[in-house]
Structures are given as structure tokens and as C-alpha cells.
Amino acid sequence: MAGRAVRRTRFAPSPTGLLHLGHAYAALVAAREAGPGQFLLRIEDIDRDRCRPEFEAAIHEDLAWLGLDWQRPVMRQTGRMEAYRAALTRLAPLCYPCRCRRGDIRAALSAPQEGALPAGPDGLIYPGTCRGRSMADAGADDVIRLDVARAFDMLQIDRLAFRDEAIMPGHDHNLSRAEFLDGIGDVILARRGMGTSYHLAVVVDDAAQGITVITRGKDLYDSTWIHVLLQKLMKLPTPLYHHHRLIRDEAGRRLAKRDDARAIRQLRAEGASPQDIHRMVGF
Secondary structure, eight states: OOOSSSOOEEEOOOSSSOOBHHHHHHHHHHHHHSOTTOEEEEEOOOOTTTOOHHHHHHHHHHHHHTTOOOOSSOEEGGGOHHHHHHHHHHHGGGEEEEOOOHHHHHHHHHSSOOSSOOEETTEEOOOOTTTTOOGGGOOTTOEEEEOHHHHHHHHTOSEEEEEBSSSSTTSEEEEEHHHHHHHTOSOEEEOTTTSSOHHHHHHHHHHHTTOOEEEEEGGGHHHHHHHHHHHHHTTOOOOEEEEEOOOBOTTSOBOOTTOGGGBHHHHHHTTOOHHHHHHHTTO
16 A cells, blocks of 8 residues: 555546535645645546536636646546556456446346345445346446456456545455455446446546655545555555545535525625635635
């Protein structure tokens, strides 16, 4: 695991809406945890249907207004598709194409059991309907899934581990093979129309940028197990992690990009200063 000699962090928003107070806090935490000159901005824009250039421009403007500075040039995921294709090719022997839609998965999980359906960080746990298909059979309407059981077999391990500086600092976080299979399942590595997924892209990009400390909200804690598994499969370093608290509204709900009243741009228009935003998120 990465040591503490070089503290290199990133803030990696998707330009699908305006930044809100939760983003401000995440960016400030990442900048605080970085070493001198080691804070990076990355634009995660693989969702081309929802990403907008005006939102990307607003990200740069709002972060600069908050007093943050970052290394240039800024990495954009839409310029990294060749790297994601190479990673997917490398992992292809452990993958299979899947034609199932959400309704198919829900139907397969619903019968004959009752009660809540099993869900993980990516939604419903995939029941393995297409697991016997070959990658040679992959079509344009398929997603590509990782066969997690085969991945653990190939690594010859029964447990994953990583270190977190905010949750149980100084101790390993552990997840067994059985817990991964039951609680996460066969994750998607390439989505329809994207050629990659958040999980694959973020692991490839963090390694390419030499990120040593990954700061992000506690809501992404479960996804970290997916990333650690991919790091091991591709023989990439596992950074330190820092899963920080979330900024919530008065009802205790995590902020979302639809919360325009808490958008940095709106608060600026109402007369807030950068120092006001720092105080509002607890800095």
C-alpha cells in the first residue's frame, strides 16, 4: 500500500450539474490532504448523455472562486477511452457479456423469494444469468461484467484489504470472497454506449495520475472493494483511502445536484463569500 511520503489527491466531479456544498467539502478535503502542488482536478465525463460543457466550465470557475488551485492540464475521461479499452482487453479472460436489463434482473431475483431484493453499490445483485456466455459472443447491446468468482480464483486470495485514514485509521478494512459475492456480485466494467464504467475508469485513471490518497464520501465506501479488486487484477498499487463525512440537508438527506438552493453558484449570487462556504461545510 502507498505510504505517506507523497500525498497526491484528486477531486473528480462529473459535469452533469452545478457543484453544491457537498462538492465544495469534498474538494476542500482533497486539497487539504494533498502535499504541496499535488492536488489534481479530473473531469469524469464518460456519461456523454448527461454531461454538459457549461457545467464543466462552472466546475473550474467555482473551484477557483473557493481558492483552490490544481495541476494542469486537467485529465478528462473522454480523452482516455483507449486506456479503458486496453484495461478491458486485459481483463477480458475474466469477463462475460450480459444482455440483461434491470427488469430482467429484478424478475430473476423476485421469484420465488419474498421481501427486499439483494442490492449492493451498483444496485441489485446480478444473479449470473449470462455468466456462461463467451466474450466472443459480445454485441453492441451487451454490458461487460466481471466474473468475480473467477477473479478471486485467479488471484488465489480469499480476502481483500485496504487502509482508511478516516474510518478505523491504522487498521486494515477486510472483505472476504463470500462477502463480495453476496454483497456486490459480478460488477459491470463496460456499460452500453460508454465503452467503460465508473469503476474501471476511476481505477485506471487513479493509477495513471499516481494518486496516493483517494478522498471521497462515505457513500462510496462499498465501491472501494470493487476498486481494490480491480487494482489487484491489473497489478496496480492500492492507495490509502479517506472516506469523509457527507454534507446533508436539514432532513438528513445527502445533497444531490438537483439541490439548486445549495449550489455554489446560487450561494455566490446571494452574496456568499468563499469564507462563508468554508464555514458552512465546517472548514
